Amino acid sequence: MSLVESLRDGELLLLQFANPPVNGLSHALRSGLYAALEQADADASVAAVVLYGGPKAFSGGADIREFGQPQALAEPNLPGLCARLDAMSKPVVAAVDGLALGGGLELALSCHHRVVVGTAQIGLPEVNLGLLPGAGGTQRFPRAVGLATALQMVPSGQPRRAAQLAALSGQLLVDELAESATLLDQAKALARRVASQRPLARLRDRSVEADPSELAAAEAQAAALPYPAPLACVQAVRGALELPFDEGIAAERAGFQRLMASPESAALRHAFFAERAAAKVPGIEADTPRRAIRRVGVLGAGTMGSGIATACLMGGLLVDLVEPDAAALARGVAALDKHLQAQVSKGRLSADKAAALRANLRPGGDDAVLADADLLIEAVFEDMALKQSVFRRLDALAKPGAILATNTSTLDVDAIAAVTQRPADVLGLHFFSPAAVMKLLEVVRGAATAPAVLASALGFGKQIGKTCVVAGVCDGFIGNRMIDRYLEQALFLLDEGCSPQQVDQAIEAWGFAMGPFRMIDLAGNDVSWRIRQQRAKDGTLRRAQPLADRLCELGRFGQKSGGGWYDYEGREAKPSKAVAALIAAHREQLGRAPRAVAAEEIVDRLLLALAVEGERLLAEGVALRASDIDLVYLAGYGFPRWKGGPMFEAQRRGPEALAARRREFAALAHDDPQFWMP
Template identity: 50%
Template sequence: MTAEYRVESGVAVVTLNNPPVNGLNHATRQGIVEAVTKANQDDAVRAIVITGGSKIFSGGADIREFNTPRMSQAPHLGNVIEVLESSAKPVVAAVSGTAMGGGLELAMGCHYRVAAAQAQIALPEVKLGLLPGAGGTQRLPRLVGLEAALNMIVSGDAVPAKKLAGTKLFDEVLEGDPLPAAIALAGKVAGAEKHPRARDIRIDFPEAEGYLGWARMTVAATAPQYPAPLRCVDAVTAAVTDKFDAALKKEFAYFHELSVTPESRALRHAFFAERAAQNIPDVPADTPIREIKLAAVIGAGTMGGGIAMNFVNAGIPVKLLEMKQEALDRGLATIRKNYENTAKKGRITQEQVEERMGLLQPTMSYDDIADADIVIEAVFERFDVKEQVFQTLDKVMKQGAILATNTSTLDVDRIAAVTARPQDVIGTHFFSPANVMKLLEVVRGEKTAKDVLATVMKLAKKLKKTAVVSGVCDGFIGNRMVEQYTRQAGFMLEEGATPAQVDGAIERFGFAMGPFRMSDLAGNDIGYDIRQRRYQERPDMHYGKLADYLIEKFDRKGQKVGKGWYDYKPGDRKAIPSAEVEQLIVDYRKEVGTTPRKISDAEIVQRLVFSLVNEACHILEEGIALRASDIDVVYLTGYGFPAYRGGPMQYANEFGLYNVMQAMESFARNPHADPAFWQPAPLLRRLVAEGKNFE
């Protein structure tokens, strides 16, 4: 049973038991209704308490029912709340752990509420492009006040219950288990003739109309691409201006309106995609994992230092190895500076700064890291350098240690082959800055052991990373695709566009940063080195020479030297169009005999995004990625793809795969766009022929 029933001292205790978060699936909703009905029919029962098992009240809707008929099948959550409100006997919610979304709406439908001080309270539906659909926008303003409620609903962020103590949301907030106090309160109020209902509370807020108007303008300015936050304001406005039942109908209508928007579909897709990425078909959930109590990182540069910070943030000690004292000192100083800056912003305390720095053990000896459970190298991106590192690790590391490489492009199998333990070798491709970016590409080598893969995937969660499994190929998932993206960007400069036009078009589409600004940030010399290797390994792949000339003729490496595709002022990241680069482009067009043409923003966006899609199809065909949604996760969490578009594969689904293929075939007729690349991948052709989408 997902809603267990027992009677204690004349109080019916209904315990939600639907692990892992007591999601409100159909069986649970039905169980609550049956339990409340049973309690009202039992003369020996004087009051009712609803609580959650496993120290969690409820995380809201059960994600296993999303997009199924069960989601809205009666009794839906609104029906359940009607039963609670109309109960002749008082209903008390004992809120512990979390009360999120529908879980909070359920609690607000009770007559009384007792909460643990640290319980997390939220209505996060806006993060899925929705709004609360069971009275959340109506009851929360009545219980915590208009301003606090609107902030919670529009942001979707969680707050601890103790911050809401003193509001009408909670009758009592206490440390520890709230259940005994809830049972005591239930017994105390059992004899009352009438019990309070959130719906009956009048919202009293001075000049509410002006405040809501200001809120609407603010939301419209800060989240113009997302319809849900504005609809949240509309629903809360109805709570002020309309009678409760009429406003409830508006909320329900807004919920259904939002549920069919492409933005909500994209955000829901991303939500499920992240969860699906954790599922590796041939690695069972109960695969034994290796214990990670001590980590080692080789290289104290920008990447190595960032990786080390991830471990100490999670409370895992790290031995940080460098070959020179100066480099080691510089790396430690950078880490301390990062933590000090975080402390200045109030995100951590000075005591936490020292605690985290205390978990770092600097060393210049491989022998000192021999007892680490996992070692991650973050050295220069050259095979001969990494080969030397892994040969040394093979000699010094204890048996059972995981040997991980942070390579972004190199062959993990080739690296593993220099050791006598290839089963222990895996790729852990962090993204820069490693202490900030969510994405972790976990690269599974041909001989990587299943328990190693399972361990790293679990470790990623502890490090608060979103992990996606990739097979071995040049560039893995993300960088292999972005190479095609940047190639097309370069071709468009030859054809008539400018860096600012290309960047502007894709940034208006929603990318955090266009390809040329991105290259300047990463360092144009990095791309240059990769291309030099490509010329030897992939002579069939065509590249324009503009990006090479940028380095060879003008040494414009990017922001770090104050000049790249753009000019930069000292200490300022603002990209300023460069006259030198503009002249370079003009001269290059003459060199290759190109007559400039006007390129529309629509073409820019389609060539950039669909280049990702076509290469992704090849990646799927080769089995490098497990599923199309994994590719979306990579681009949403690592490459700044706009969340409200759901990733390149979801965007292609929304655009229509037939339309995508037609666009590719038109690009293939452009001799400057690498016509061979634009032949639609067989996977895309098959899906179009079968009338299917990416999954």
């Protein structure tokens, strides 16, 4: 079947795209549309053309299935298709519903008129892939909506509803607003009215007027960002103001090609595909049964339990929050209410919507209510005996078919499942703190976890807006097992002569949102201390961390106690004289004289520690693919998206450079030589 369906309606030619799910502009669609436009231009019986995508999407842009393939740039490419629309001798009307994003919007802008449903999403999100619009978007869009709006939308990649843009003074983007039901009829009526009008209404023939100071401010803002695409977007938009149209198009195309070759764009495109690959899980198919999850029971109202309950409420679910300690329950509910109120204050929720969500919460101290839940999530203290006791109780309470999930961050999910009579219904749902905000959800598949349970958990994660990555069972799963090695190297660097701030500053300058010592202070040093104590009790502690233990023995748990690796005034971290003295005494006990450590070595030690442990996770089958590991770090640990993730970064360096650096670190006397070996 052709991806462009042609239909005559009197003197009109209707061309409908048919490339689900979002009418991606594949080579086949572009070729079919180009040929149809050529034929329409040559046919004297055609007075005007209407382009239509459908109620879900006019077009979502490039077809991601062709990314990186020769057909993505094959003729007719999108710039050539847009130029063909410019060259038409008769008018073309775009009927826009659903999505008009990226190349889809560029195609619509190249048409002479646009009838648009008010709820349609309009945007140029190429910057999110480290690119700029490459088919005239930076030239036509400012002419359609004005420079100020273009400077807000193009460098940010944020879409807007068509109705918002249609309300702009002097806008040329929307000729008429329509309802979905009447869109095509309105577009045809407009096409008939303009069929004989000449000259044709081409955006390329319009000029852009603006205050140059708007450009200067946008350039300064974009230049402060850590990757080149936003600034390149602003500079391309400048061409719409300062250059003739064809020169602006040429400058835009040159900028697109430069960015396409940049490491930042390669990393951002890798992240884009990593998100899509993570949804493909062996054994989970489209026809795998899913269990309906409408009511969630959360056991434990501490920081994690309250956050999980909040995330579930925000996802539209009914929630029972159970906590036998009345004071702890009150604190958990207060934290939940505070989050909802913050969403209202920021304009993300209406007061009525927040109240409706809050009404879906049943807090209480009696766990008998959990018998109603479709999904039960325990969020109690990280202790195996306690969690097994909880799961025996949940097993007795839960209705048949209910899913039992543990929020453990390190413990053996199979050992927890083994104490129940339904291990096939048990899995891990490892949320990251703060659970209502952090995007990552590690979905831990146990040895007995049924495919329907895993599929249902992934659907649940999607419903509450999480980025789900499936992991196998091991100590720490993907993220925390790797972060142990990262933190271990950070502590080695203190042994060798670095200060906490020196380590943090080096990795933050490279691009991390937060260095290891600020991160662990935020999470709470006591959390990892308790885990070390549990591992020592279980005989699974791989390496003692006496310096970190001494810090906790002094009560320096991080931000919450006013001091950790730093001293805190509110949230501001300041170097600590007490910690400096603690480190100096520790070095003296080790008999280690401090040495100067370059920032480059700090960065490489930390990054490669992640990648080396990631290799082991892949070899053991704990992680399904390298891109899943990258996604865990992008979504859960503040790894800079424009760097692609630890596995991508290691691959980017090349095997020879990587091997040489590993040999160098293996030779350090106090490090773990076996760890660095392939």
